[in-house]
Amino acid sequence: MPNSVVVTTVAVKSVKQNYTPSEQMLDLLNDFRLMVNDCIRIGLKENVTSLKSLSLKAYHQLSNYQVPSYYRLCAISAAVGVLKNYRKASRKKSDVKTPYARRLMLTTCYGFKIKDGKQLRLSVRPHRYEYIQLNQHTKDVLSAEPGLTVRSVCLTTSTLSISYSKQIDAIEKPAGLLGIDRNLDNITVATSSGEDIRFDLSKATEIKAKYRDVKSHFTRSDARIRHKIFGKYGEKQRNKVNQIIHNVTKQVVKKAKKEKLGIAMEKIKGIRKLYRKGNGQGNRYRGRINGWSYCEIQRQVEYKARWEGIPVVYVDAWGTSSRCSICGCKTYSNEHRQLYCPKCNISVDRDVNAARNILARGGLRFGPDWRPIEAMVSVKR
Numbered sequence: 001m002p003n004s005v006v007v008t009t010v011a012v013k014s015v016k017q018n019y020t021p022s023e024q025m026l027d028l029l030n031d032f033r034l035m036v037n038d039c040i041r042i043g044l045k046e047n048v049t050s051l052k053s054l055s056l057k058a059y060h061q062l063s064n065y066q067v068p069s070y071y072r073l074c075a076i077s078a079a080v081g082v083l084k085n086y087r088k089a090s091r092k093k094s095d096v097k098t099p100y101a102r103r104l105m106l107t108t109c110y111g112f113k114i115k116d117g118k119q120l121r122l123s124v125r126p127h128r129y130e131y132i133q134l135n136q137h138t139k140d141v142l143s144a145e146p147g148l149t150v151r152s153v154c155l156t157t158s159t160l161s162i163s164y165s166k167q168i169d170a171i172e173k174p175a176g177l178l179g180i181d182r183n184l185d186n187i188t189v190a191t192s193s194g195e196d197i198r199f200d201l202s203k204a205t206e207i208k209a210k211y212r213d214v215k216s217h218f219t220r221s222d223a224r225i226r227h228k229i230f231g232k233y234g235e236k237q238r239n240k241v242n243q244i245i246h247n248v249t250k251q252v253v254k255k256a257k258k259e260k261l262g263i264a265m266e267k268i269k270g271i272r273k274l275y276r277k278g279n280g281q282g283n284r285y286r287g288r289i290n291g292w293s294y295c296e297i298q299r300q301v302e303y304k305a306r307w308e309g310i311p312v313v314y315v316d317a318w319g320t321s322s323r324c325s326i327c328g329c330k331t332y333s334n335e336h337r338q339l340y341c342p343k344c345n346i347s348v349d350r351d352v353n354a355a356r357n358i359l360a361r362g363g364l365r366f367g368p369d370w371r372p373i374e375a376m377v378s379v380k381r
């Protein structure tokens with residue numbers, strides 16, 4: 001059994017709650033937005049996008065704002081993000097709109113303090129403080145583990161998110177791997193020790209189908225009303241579906257943590273291109289496939305895994321669903337989602353086969369001397 005190599009790094013997570021801003025806070029948010037817009041203007045005029053050069057150009061010009069000076073730095077750094085995105089977008093397209101921050105918001109890593117784990121103290125003007133009560137969920141999250149450090153806060157007119165971090169001992173070479181294959185109705189997990197687990201997600205697909213149906217019966221032609229109502233349904237649907245995905249990804253990461261396994265998933269870049277108009281699929285099928293939360297699953301698995309120090313690798317998805325995971329031969333589809341390999345003379349479940357392929361490809365990432373606990377090839381069903 002290989003020894004797992006451990007490296008110390010920092011993992012970041014965040015927690016979000018609603019709050020009602022006071023008059024002074026709204027003033028501060030507005031000043032912050034104006035400062036960001038000033039910085040964007042200066043950055044565009046002087047053609048700078050790096051944090052250092054924008055600080056040199058913009059810092060003193062922001063001195064007429066009556067805010068603690070560290071908010072100037074935060075505004076500059078927020079503007080740098082906007083300018084970088086703008087530059088990137090305008091390289092691709094010629095008619096990109098000049099950026100401008102419309103929303104009231106504040107992102108800061110200075111000027112706040114969590115008092116007794118109960119409330120957030122924020123300085124709104126030099127030597128003037130405002131308080132936001134933390135709700136039970138936020139308090140629980142921040143006190144759940146020892147050694148958490150609060151890094152930054154982000155305020156909008158209705159939400160407060162607090163980003164926090166901890167030092168983790170990241171495993172560089174895990175003792176085994178866990179491959180995840182995502183399908184429409186389930187995700188299938190295969191581990192180095194030869195275990196297969198299927199997590200049912202048909203509930204999420206049902207919810208999506210229901211909302212799609214509701215939306216398709218909406219016939220009023222007023223675009224504004226439609227936009228509003230669809231937005232509302234979209235949010236409800238997202239909340240329900242994300243809850244289901246959250247439960248599943250939690251279980252997957254828990255398993256990986258318990259058995260000290262790394263996680264391998266497919267690279268999903270370009271997956272949407274496979275299912276769009278003109279590719280010979282039906283409307284309904286495309287709708288189902290494109291409505292599926294590929295990204296959300298991966299995003300959740302990845303950040304939860306990182307928090308536990310579990311390494312995540314992405315592998316090429318090519319052929320994972322059609323090649324035999326034991327010999328690599330082309331397989332034939334049987335009934336009931338089974339695949340038949342003529343060389344090995346066996347039938348395997350296609351999802352399990354795909355998960356094992358992903359697992360095997362992931363193993364190659366840890367170098368030639370890396371071996372999982374047991375050879376996966378000996379597992380036959």
Ligand SMILES: [Zn+2]
Binds near residue numbers: 324326343344345
């Ligand atoms: Zn085979």
